[in-house]
Amino acid sequence: MNERADVVSLQKVSKRFERGNVLALSEIDLSVRPGEFVSLIGPSGCGKSTLLRIVGDLVAPSSGLVVVNGKSAEQARIDRDYGIVFQDAVLYDWRTAAKNIALPLEMLGWDRGRRAERVRELVELVELGGFEQHYPWQLSGGMQQRVSIARALSFDPALLLMDEPFGALDEMTRERLNMELLRIWEASGSTVVFVTHSIAEAVFLSTRVVVMSPRPGRITGIVEIDLAQPRNADTREEPHFFELVTQVRDMLRAAGADSADPISEEEEELIAAEEGLTP
Amino acid sequence: MLRRAGVFLAVLVCLWAAWEAYKAFGEAVGLTWPFEVNDRTFPHIHDMFGQLFEPSRRNGPLLISVLFDAALFTAKEAAVGFVLGATVGFLLAIALVHSEILLRGFMPYIVASQTVPILAIAPMVVVWLGGRGLPGWFSVSVIAAYLTFFPVTINALRGLHSVDPRALELMSSYAASRWTTLWKLRVPASLPYLFAAFKISATASVVGAIIGELPASIQDGLGGAILNFNQYYLSSPPSLWATNIIAALLGISFFLIVVLAERLVVKRAPERFA
Numbered sequence A: 001m002n003e004r005a006d007v008v009s010l011q012k013v014s015k016r017f018e019r020g021n022v023l024a025l026s027e028i029d030l031s032v033r034p035g036e037f038v039s040l041i042g043p044s045g046c047g048k049s050t051l052l053r054i055v056g057d058l059v060a061p062s063s064g065l066v067v068v069n070g071k072s073a074e075q076a077r078i079d080r081d082y083g084i085v086f087q088d089a090v091l092y093d094w095r096t097a098a099k100n101i102a103l104p105l106e107m108l109g110w111d112r113g114r115r116a117e118r119v120r121e122l123v124e125l126v127e128l129g130g131f132e133q134h135y136p137w138q139l140s141g142g143m144q145q146r147v148s149i150a151r152a153l154s155f156d157p158a159l160l161l162m163d164e165p166f167g168a169l170d171e172m173t174r175e176r177l178n179m180e181l182l183r184i185w186e187a188s189g190s191t192v193v194f195v196t197h198s199i200a201e202a203v204f205l206s207t208r209v210v211v212m213s214p215r216p217g218r219i220t221g222i223v224e225i226d227l228a229q230p231r232n233a234d235t236r237e238e239p240h241f242f243e244l245v246t247q248v249r250d251m252l253r254a255a256g257a258d259s260a261d262p263i264s265e266e267e268e269e270l271i272a273a274e275e276g277l278t279p
Numbered sequence B: 001m002l003r004r005a006g007v008f009l010a011v012l013v014c015l016w017a018a019w020e021a022y023k024a025f026g027e028a029v030g031l032t033w034p035f036e037v038n039d040r041t042f043p044h045i046h047d048m049f050g051q052l053f054e055p056s057r058r059n060g061p062l063l064i065s066v067l068f069d070a071a072l073f074t075a076k077e078a079a080v081g082f083v084l085g086a087t088v089g090f091l092l093a094i095a096l097v098h099s100e101i102l103l104r105g106f107m108p109y110i111v112a113s114q115t116v117p118i119l120a121i122a123p124m125v126v127v128w129l130g131g132r133g134l135p136g137w138f139s140v141s142v143i144a145a146y147l148t149f150f151p152v153t154i155n156a157l158r159g160l161h162s163v164d165p166r167a168l169e170l171m172s173s174y175a176a177s178r179w180t181t182l183w184k185l186r187v188p189a190s191l192p193y194l195f196a197a198f199k200i201s202a203t204a205s206v207v208g209a210i211i212g213e214l215p216a217s218i219q220d221g222l223g224g225a226i227l228n229f230n231q232y233y234l235s236s237p238p239s240l241w242a243t244n245i246i247a248a249l250l251g252i253s254f255f256l257i258v259v260l261a262e263r264l265v266v267k268r269a270p271e272r273f274a
Helices: A048-055 A073-078 A097-107 A112-125 A141-153 A171-188 A199-205 A233-237 A239-254 A265-276 B002-029 B045-052 B063-097 B100-115 B118-129 B136-161 B165-173 B178-213 B222-231 B237-265
Strands: A008-017 A022-032 A037-041 A063-068 A082-085 A159-163 A191-196 A208-212 A219-224
Touching: A008 A048, A022 A048, A022 A219, A037 A048, A037 A199, A048 A063, A048 A159, A048 A191, A063 A073, A082 A141, A082 B165, A097 A112, A097 A141, A097 B178, A112 A141, A141 A171, A171 A199, A191 A199, A199 A233, A199 A239, A208 A239, A219 A239, A233 A239, B002 B045, B045 B063, B045 B237, B063 B100, B063 B136, B063 B178, B063 B222, B063 B237, B100 B136, B118 B136, B118 B178, B136 B178, B165 B178, B178 B222, B178 B237, B222 B237
Parallel strands: A037 A191, A037 A208, A082 A159, A159 A191
Antiparallel strands: A008 A022, A008 A063, A208 A219
C-alpha cells in the first residue's frame, strides 16, 4: 500500500433507510489521510454515526464508494483494519478488564503468553494498573471507557473509529480522557475518525473537523484545526482555540443545526434506526 | 449468615405453630368446613417426623432409611432427566435463535408439548423405551426431561436474544463467525437466564420423576412410596405425610444445587442475579 494513500476514502456515499424511506446521508465525499484525527460533528440524527458505521462496514451504504486502507470496507473489516469504540463501553460483564481487552486477541488466535504481554502494555497505556482483575461493574464509567479503548487498540489497527466515546461521561472525566486520547493517538500513530456533538471536544482533539448538516446529512464544511501539537490543558485557553470553536459553531448554525426544533417523530425514528442497526 | 439462619428458623417455627394452632382450633370447635379436622386428615407434625423413625413394617427397617433409598433412586432418575432435558432444551434454543423460520415454525409445537398432560405421555414413553435393554428407570428420566426442557428453551431463547446490539456490532467488527459470536457472546450473555430456567427445571424434574414412576410401575422410588402409603393412608396417615416431606426435601436439594452452581459459574453484578 502506498504510504500516502488515504486510510478512508468516501465518494458520493448516500444512505437511505428502507424503513420510513428516510434519506440519512446524501453524497458524502471525504478523505482521511494516515495519522489524521478527523471529527464528524453535527446535530442529532444527521447521520454521523451511520457514516462511521458505513466506514466500518457495519451498515451498507445505499450508493457510493467506500475505500478503507486501499480496499473495500468489507475486506478491511475482515482484515481487522480498524478498532471501534462506542458511546457505551460495551464490555462483557462476565470478563475482567484484562480479559475484555484480550477479547480481540483471542479471536485472532494469539497464545496466552503473547496476550498477557500485550494486555500489560495496554493497561499501562490507558493507565488502568491495579484494575486488571476487576469486573466492568466494579469500574467507573471513565475506567470502563478506557478498557474499551484499550480493547480497540489491542490488535494495533490502522484506523480507530470512535462513536461519541465520551458522550455519557461527566465533563471532568471527559476532559481528562480527551487529554489521554491525544496522548494515546500520538503514541500509537493510528488514524482516528471521531464522532461527537461537542464542539469544544472536536476542536481540541482534531486535526480536521467535518461539519455536517441536519438530515439528510451532508458535509457543509471542513475546518482545519491548526492548533500546535502536542496539545495540553492550556490549549483550551488559547484565543485561537476560541476562534476555531466559533468558526465551527457558525458553520453548524449556517447549516441549520440550531434551528431549535424539537426533535420530530420522524427524526426520532431515524435515530432509533441508527441506534439499532446491525448487519 | 447467622441472621439468615435465624429468619429461616423463625419462619419454620411460625409455620409449625400455625399448623398446630389450626389443628387444635379445628378439633376444639369441631370444624367440618372445608374438611373435618382430626389426626387422620391433619396429623401432628411431630407425628410425621416421628413416623420417620418407626419401622416401615413389622420388624422392617426404619421408614427414614426406606425413604432415603427411595429418594436416592428418584434423585438419579431426576438428575438424568434434568441433564437430558436441559441439554435438549438448550440445543433447541441455539438452533431456533439462528433461524427465524424455524422459530416461527416450531414454537407452537414446543408450547403445545407442554399442554399435553404428562400422564398421557408417560405410558407411551414406557412402551417405546421398554424392552430395549434400557433400565426401567430410564423411561422415567425421559418423562422428567419432558418437563425440564421447556423452561430451558424459553429462557435460553430470551437470553441468547438479550445481547446488546452494540456487542453484536463489536463481534461483527472483528469479523467473528456465527460460531464465535455464539460462544464468546451469546452463550455467556444468556447464562443468568439459563440459570433462572434451571431453577424451575430442577424442581420440575423431581416432580416429573415422581409422577413418571407411576405409569412405569417403578416401585423403588418416591413415586412408588407415595402410591404405597396412599393405599395404607387410613391405617397410617403420617407415613404419607412423611414421604411428602422427603419428596419436598429432594426438590429443595435440587434447587439449592442449581443456586450453588450459579454462584460459581455466573460472574455478574450482584443485582443482576435472576
